[in-house]
Amino acid sequence: MIDRLAVFGATGDLSARYLLPALADLRAAGHLPERFELTGASREDWDDERFRAWIADQLDRHCGPCPRDAKEAVAASARYRRADVTDAADIAAAIAGAGPVAVYLALPPGLFPTVVTALHGTGLPPGSRVVLEKPFGEDLAGAQELNRLLAGLVPEQAVFRVDHFLAMTTVQNVLGSRLANRVLEPLWNSTHIAEIEIVWDETLALEGRAGYYDTVGALKDMVQNHLLQLLCLVAMEPPLTLGERDLRDRKVDVLRSVRLLTDYDVTHRTRRARYLPGRIGDRDIPAYADEEGVDPARHTETFAEIELELDNWRWAGTTFRLRSGKALKADRKEVAVRFRSVPHLPFGQGGEALPNVLRFGLEPEGLSLDLMGIGPRANILTPLSLTARMAAPDLPAYGRLLLDVLKGEPALSIRGDEAEEAWRVVAPVLSAWERDLVPLEEYPAGSDGPPPREGTGGGPRRRDDLLHEGAAPPVIP
The missing domain is CATH 3.30.360.10 (Dihydrodipicolinate Reductase; domain 2)
Structure with missing residues (x-):
């Protein structure tokens, strides 16, 4: 199981309302590795402390039933990197670390081709995975081009085009x-x-x-x-x-x-x-x-x-x-x-x-x-x-999807x-x-x-x- 998750667009609504509560649910259920690390990358001029305080606030607002120790563990596992998501150097700094990483693009779909192109310049560690939210491309030609870019970055089974439905x-x-x-x-x-x-x-x-x-x-x-x-x-x-x-x-x-x-x-x-x-x-x-x-x-x-x-x-x-x-x-x-x-x-x-x-x-x-x-x-x-x-359910939809990403099980992702x-x-x-x-x-x-x-x-x-x-x-x- 991968023990590192890097979220680009980490201060947005998707992260606040769904990804962070899903991580807290996974922690409460014992599904996260003990050494799990969360890296948030976004445009805000924040530091680790400010990001962790924001995480705590969002979990209180959107994950009320989550146990307090699970919320605190998610916040404690987090670090923050200010990043231009179209810049290969900023992306490389955000995903730096030992071992494979799951890169979650919690971004407007129009940015996907640019960000994936920038990821090409960073060299993802072997075994890494890339996660994209729908829609995948803006039309048929866009989907084909995005698939071409992804195929040059990681194997198809390492691409998670997630649909929480x-x-x-x-x-x-x-x-x-x-x-x-x-x-x-x-x-x-x-x-x-x-x-x-x-x-x-x-x-x-x-x-x-x-x-x-x-x-x-x-x-x-x-x-x-x-x-x-x-x-x-x-x-x-x-x-x-x-x-x-x-x-x-x-x-x-x-x-x-x-x-x-x-x-x-x-x-x-x-x-x-x-x-x-x-x-x-x-x-x-x-x-x-x-x-x-x-x-x-x-x-x-x-x-x-x-x-x-x-x-x-x-x-x-x-x-x-x-x-x-x-x-x-x-x-x-x-x-x-x-x-x-x-x-x-x-x-x-x-x-x-x-x-x-x-x-x-x-x-x-x-x-x-x-x-x-x-x-x-x-x-x-x-x-x-x-x-x-x-x-x-034992896990919310996003909890199930994130667990599949970390474990490398793509059955519920879109090929x-x-x-x-x-x-x-x-x-x-x-x-x-x-x-x-x-x-x-x-x-x-x-x-x-x-x-x-x-x-x-x-x-x-x-x-x-x-x-x-x-x-x-x-x-x-």
Whole structure:
């Protein structure tokens, strides 16, 4: 196990909210080496003492349940180096020490090529690893160039393109539910499943992230990475093992099978929108275009939806709908698997049989199955729901990912070809949107999202409402 971690961009939000609490959790669980060293590198003119005080403050704010001795141990293990992350000499000073080091780029993705190029000039110790946050590149060409730079620095198995969604308990349980239960796997195909929705709708608005978000938007921020990763786990063929090669090979198969959208498809199977002023709970939300740091001329979307089809034996005829939106009325974060209706009902006028829906709740984590049964009156159908809550994980998602980095287990990281295939899927959408083939719609903050399209009787949110109200959602041809 590597016992040195160097974080570039160590004073940023990612480090404060996720990486430092994850290290404290790992320390509390006994997973960190006794001689573990944390080096923080950033632009602030700090020293070790100032950095350790900042770490202590952030852990108190973001890791309340963590034991006090674990927080103190993380702070004590830290040192600080002021660094220009594009300068090879500054980088060399930050990673100086004995033995291999895990270099975590907690930086804006646009800096990755420059920083990796600078790392080439430092000469990483043998056995070192490089960790990158999503998105991996800003488009397909950028991902290919970044992969080329990384290949010249360290072996592919030493590159960790992390996506914390893959370490979430419920995401892992998608595989567990499918592959460990005979009752599900025989039904896991287009013969029985009409539609799978992968949704990350949130009440959060921009929350001060304009510097990053306004350059990417909902499609690049959520759909291109997080939601496509969920698609891979839901749709993949059963792997021989959960080892890194078998698991990642099957995920790449899914992305390669996605039918690329034509311009016509993009206009009929995608939507984009951004929020107007509104109210969410007791919060007044300004229009996205009026948020501080936003350039309205960029036409950045805060809501994105795409419908995909897979050209393979298992899934031909099933619709996969991926959607993410900000500043909506309610949080809905789940994978919803909607089964086809039964072919015949022997109940006469005994009610309507609604489609069975298996839901993997992502936040909060849980599992539910919507069924039909007989109610108090004979032959009258009534909806039933079976629910289960997941046991609390022993480690948070970032704790799991950091442990994999230190131990050198890349199964839950994104392989280079996988990152490129994900960009291939969204490239036609990005191109069509840049040419304004799809209008940028608007919706009030605190609403259900953009209104249904004229003539469809449906739309992104209406379809979800129907699922929850018990009616079969319309399938867009």
